[in-house]
Amino acid sequence: MAEELPEPRCLIVADADVLIRNALAEYLRHCGYKVFEAATSDEVVIALEEGALGIDALLADAELPGRYNAFELRIWVRDHYPDVDVVLAGNIDSAAKAAGHLCDEGPHLQRPYDPESVAAHIKRLLAATRRQRL
Amino acid sequence: MGAQTILVVEDEFLIRFMLADSLREIGYQVLEAADGEEGFEILMSGQVIDLIITDVRMPGAIDGMELTRRSKSLAPARPVIVCSADLFKSQSHPADEFLAKPYTIEALAGLIARLIGDPWQKSSQNHGA
Numbered sequence: 468m469a470e471e472l473p474e475p476r477c478l479i480v481a482d483a484d485v486l487i488r489n490a491l492a493e494y495l496r497h498c499g500y501k502v503f504e505a506a507t508s509d510e511v512v513i514a515l516e517e518g519a520l521g522i523d524a525l526l527a528d529a530e531l532p533g534r535y536n537a538f539e540l541r542i543w544v545r546d547h548y549p550d551v552d553v554v555l556a557g558n559i560d561s562a563a564k565a566a567g568h569l570c571d572e573g574p575h576l577q578r579p580y581d582p583e584s585v586a587a588h589i590k591r592l593l594a595a596t597r598r599q600r601l
Numbered sequence: 602m603g604a605q606t607i608l609v610v611e612d613e614f615l616i617r618f619m620l621a622d623s624l625r626e627i628g629y630q631v632l633e634a635a636d637g638e639e640g641f642e643i644l645m646s647g648q649v650i651d652l653i654i655t656d657v658r659m660p661g662a663i664d665g666m667e668l669t670r671r672s673k674s675l676a677p678a679r680p681v682i683v684c685s686a687d688l689f690k691s692q693s694h695p696a697d698e699f700l701a702k703p704y705t706i707e708a709l710a711g712l713i714a715r716l717i718g719d720p721w722q723k724s725s726q727n728h729g730a
Binding site (some may be wrong): 475486492496503505513517593595597 | 615618622623625634635639642643645646647648656679
């Protein structure tokens with residue numbers, strides 16, 4: 468009989484910059500997580516209050532906009548959803564590093580590729596967008 | 602070569618997530634944008650996008666119609682599907698297809714398959730980007 472695969476663990480990646488958010492979320496999907504992408508703290512609150520989603524952890528930019536700033540959001544999550552781990556990241560490199568750590572604890576227990584390459588990919592996308600806008 | 606990439610632009614968080622998740626389950630690569638400005642930023646980043654699905658009414662300076670116009674100017678052959686609860690098919694719009702809300706994922710998947718093929722059958726057509 469085939470072994471039943473465990474349910475994937477669920478994460479929220481919250482960042483107002485869509486290029487950073489997309490890349491981190493995609494990396495974590497490759498690590499085996501189900502990932503929700505939130506652009507603001509309001510969207511994080513919606514995701515958590517939708518209890519059926521079963522969120523395990525939140526990786527958020529320290530400058531996340533919205534109803535709560537990132538630090539207020541961390542307190543709100545701790546008060547309302549104490550089982551949800553919150554990781555705040557201050558820049559692209561620390562966000563990629565944190566994603567790497569989450570990957571190490573993730574459903575697949577192995578990294579699909581280096582988190583440093585995620586940070587490099589994000590920086591390339593941001594540079595390309597800046598060039599296009601000039 | 603990976604599956605075709607679809608850009609989903611929708612400001613309602615849960616709708617965006619469910620739509621993107623369903624399309625990933627079908628086998629497409631999906632990028633999510635929370636409004637038209639984010640959608641345009643993704644288009645400007647140089648990532649290959651095979652098809653866009655966008656809501657019409659969204660906050661910010663770029664609504665779904667404006668995003669469609671900008672996408673057509675960047676890549677005229679790239680298909681765009683607009684979804685709206687209050688736009689009628691007979692109304693003039695620059696998109697390739699219109700889908701009235703509420704719609705089923707089956708209806709949307711059929712439309713996508715007609716425009717860019719089933720997942721893993723990446724079209725060799727040049728979108729003009």
